[in-house]
Amino acid sequence: MQLALGLVLSAAIGLSLGLIGGGGSIITVPVLVYVLGVPPHRAIGMSLAVVGSTALVGALLHHRKGSVSWRTGALFAASGIVSAYLGSRLTRLVSSPVLMLLFAGLMLVVATVMLVRRDPGADAPAHAANLPRAALAGLGVGFLTGFLGVGGGFLIVPALVVFGGLGMKAAIGTSLFVIAVNCAAGLLGHLTTGDLDARLTVLVTALAVGGALVGTSLSHRFHPSGLRRIFAWFVVAVALYLVARNYNALL
Numbered sequence: 001m002q003l004a005l006g007l008v009l010s011a012a013i014g015l016s017l018g019l020i021g022g023g024g025s026i027i028t029v030p031v032l033v034y035v036l037g038v039p040p041h042r043a044i045g046m047s048l049a050v051v052g053s054t055a056l057v058g059a060l061l062h063h064r065k066g067s068v069s070w071r072t073g074a075l076f077a078a079s080g081i082v083s084a085y086l087g088s089r090l091t092r093l094v095s096s097p098v099l100m101l102l103f104a105g106l107m108l109v110v111a112t113v114m115l116v117r118r119d120p121g122a123d124a125p126a127h128a129a130n131l132p133r134a135a136l137a138g139l140g141v142g143f144l145t146g147f148l149g150v151g152g153g154f155l156i157v158p159a160l161v162v163f164g165g166l167g168m169k170a171a172i173g174t175s176l177f178v179i180a181v182n183c184a185a186g187l188l189g190h191l192t193t194g195d196l197d198a199r200l201t202v203l204v205t206a207l208a209v210g211g212a213l214v215g216t217s218l219s220h221r222f223h224p225s226g227l228r229r230i231f232a233w234f235v236v237a238v239a240l241y242l243v244a245r246n247y248n249a250l251l
């Protein structure tokens with residue numbers, strides 16, 4: 001039953017990504033750890049495979065619509081590759097309870113962003129890019145991706161708009177390409193430890209990608225802001241659960 005629930009939630013991860021965009025992948029690690037019983041450090045590597053594969057599929061779908069700026073995305077990705085790999089190597093230096101508490105803190109940040117962010121009424125206008133700041137932003141997001149196994153789309157999209165000079169639609173599509181590259185670099189760091197359940201990773205990834213395709217096809221039928229608020233409160237609840245489960249381990 002627990003395995004079945006974990007597989008259903010894996011599909012739900014992809015479905016949420018397809019329906020609401022950035023932020024949905026934040027529940028991947030908690031599902032792997034507390035439903036499928038994967039150790040936290042191993043779950044982060046598996047999360048990178050799941051999130052990266054799903055983001056790559058999303059980037060290709062956006063490319064078909066002409067909403068991916070490969071040049072700007074390549075700049076962000078290039079600056080984030082090294083930091084993503086470094087972050088993945090540093091994960092092992094942190095104990096599992098501390099790692100999950102850090103993840104809970106990130107979940108609260110993501111939920112807050114999802115609750116206060118306003119959807120633009122129209123495509124945000126493009127402007128001149130600030131390449132040095134874009135590269136620095138790419139470094140920071142890459143490290144976050146490798147260290148905690150999250151895509152970081154909630155940070156990449158505004159960074160692409162503010163520093164990369166992209167319009168909102170192009171920023172969303174381009175962010176998926178950046179996430180895919182950063183996840184690949186972080187996954188490489190985790191693979192060097194040989195600590196990855198390949199069969200479960202492939203199964204969860206396939207379900208998440210399938211869910212993302214379904215969610216994308218259904219997204220036009222729902223108002224994203226309402227779904228995002230519901231999901232954000234769910235993320236808050238999961239974050240508080242992580243704090244309750246891991247706080248006593250530090251005492």
